[in-house]
Amino acid sequence: MRQAIIKYGDETAGILKEEDNGVYDFQYDKNYVEQYSEQFISFDIPLTNLLYQNKQLFPFFDGL
Numbered sequence: 001m002r003q004a005i006i007k008y009g010d011e012t013a014g015i016l017k018e019e020d021n022g023v024y025d026f027q028y029d030k031n032y033v034e035q036y037s038e039q040f041i042s043f044d045i046p047l048t049n050l051l052y053q054n055k056q057l058f059p060f061f062d063g064l
Contacts, residue, residue, distance in 0.1 A: 006041065006061075008032070013041050016061060026052045026061075 003017040006026070013036075014028040026045060033049055040047040042060035052058070 008036075008039065008041055011036070016058075018057075022055065024054050024057050026058060 001017060001020055003015055005012055006014045006016055011032060012029050013032050014026055017025040019025065028047060028049065030049065032039075033047055037047065042058075044060055045052060045058060
């Protein structure tokens, strides 16, 4: 498993993980959701406490 801390400015927005089975997970940081309820990182990844999963890297993170 690999993971990256995703920042928006100086704030930790969430964690991106690549699981050993190749599935990608992204979850916003709980504090970020509470403090910045209108500041999502991408239109494709609306702000929520739910876990996002995809078999491919989310397009927003591709190339970063």
